[in-house]
């Protein structure tokens with residue numbers, strides 16, 4: 358049976374016999390019905406619960422946008438709005454603040470649309486989730502609007518905005534949305550849908566932020582207010598402390614007359630629930646209405662998500678904030694079943710390009726003590742927690758079993774130097790069997806003082822692994838190391854930048870994946886950047902945009918050595 362995508366037009370709704378949708382999802386990306394795309398995942402999940410779900414992808418601006426938003430009529434329950442798979446400002450602008458020419462989540466990779474008279478304008482509005490929410494208010498008075506996805510998640514409270522160099526309000530205040538679902542949203546969105554259907558209030562749902570006009574009745578912990586943060590950005594550290602350690606208590610941020618009620622994170626889905634999610638009837642393709650290919654889909658169309666969560670807790674990264682630190686892994690059977698399904702697709706070339714997650718080798722990892730009571734920011738930094746139990750052999754067994762079903766399986770996700778790459782037998786298997794040319798690692802830097810602020814392993818870990826790789830694999834051309842570096846992170850000085858450039862030169866790394874630091878809202882690194890201070894209030898070096906760009910050039914120009 359050929360599955361059909363969620364409806365994007367009246368005709369498609371009517372062909373299903375619907376006169377109205379219960380829920381309409383609006384996204385800044387093209388609609389790709391693949392489980393790597395948040396809208397498809399949430400849409401199919403809600404559909405599996407019996408709701409009628411439609412999708413409006415990339416509505417245009419102005420009057421045309423109103424027509425787009427009215428194309429499915431008005432939803433019976435609520436609108437779900439997301440900027441897309443990535444924060445819209447990151448998709449749209451470079452770290453230097455220039456508009457990007459391409460957009461991997463658009464048909465044809467095009468960031469601009471041509472209008473009459475040969476004028477072209479960006480398709481994606483700035484702060485897309487807010488822009489769509491305001492536009493929905495124009496066409497649907499009294500709508501309930503639920504914001505979700507990475508953009509809403511990482512801007513759910515007052516935050517430092519890199520593009521405007523100021524503290525911005527929560528996206529909930531800016532956009533006048535009703536509620537934010539933060540993190541992986543299945544549990545929260547299910548409860549929101551149920552309560553709206555039953556006419557119940559939305560307060561107290563785990564994994565949400567609700568905008569209220571009076572203080573909550575229950576006990577809560579007060580966060581620094583918007584006004585306090587705007588006056589003293591170093592209070593972002595207090596906000597980060599509270600968010601990273603939040604367990605059961607309600608957190609409240611005051612912003613003008615609003616009370617932003619931030620409930621504790623929703624418990625992650627368990628293994629069976631995650632398995633059930635990935636067998637939903639995704640077509641795994643872009644909606645057939647697109648005439649041009651979507652680059653982001655082409656990259657991941659033959660990849661499989663093995664788990665959620667990242668125990669690393671790197672301070673510049675949004676994954677811990679979004680997916681959580683607890684690793685939940687799918688069962689081997691569920692993953693292999695997905696591989697079988699992909700291999701039956703017409704035109705499948707025989708190569709599964711990834712079985713992974715935020716860090717591929719965290720598949721099967723767990724905390725022996727139960728994460729719920731833990732207040733550490735990372736299971737791996739500054740040292741490996743004695744309760745953290747990885748299971749690299751299980752991951753390798755999974756790859757082996759998958760390889761028996763198709764011509765080739767490779768690991769496209771990153772691998773940790775302190776997990777699967779820390780032991781010679783594991784390195785041997787990975788490099789000889791599961792690379793398709795590249796070994797992806799993310800050392801990010803070489804300077805100890807920068808690594809300390811990033812929350813990354815000591816430089817010796819990197820050097821020892823690279824030396825071991827050279828010894829064990831002297832034959833050139835077997836694979837290349839794609840090493841990801843960040844230039845201009847707080848703590849980087851001229852000397853630290855030189856150290857890293859020397860290191861890249863010494864090890865002849867082709868440093869092709871260097872990015873200038875862009876502080877992600879609400880991360881610890883954003884607090885360093887905005888305040889120029891560490892957690893204890895001590896000043897630290899913070900490179901400006903110009904310095905970060907220069908540091909990046911230095912690293913790139915030092916990375917022209919031979920192939921590893």
Ligand code: SF4
Pocket residue numbers: 668723724725726727728731732733735736737742743744745746
């Ligand atoms: S106890 Fe250790 S392994 Fe468990 S969540 Fe905390 S840091 Fe991670």
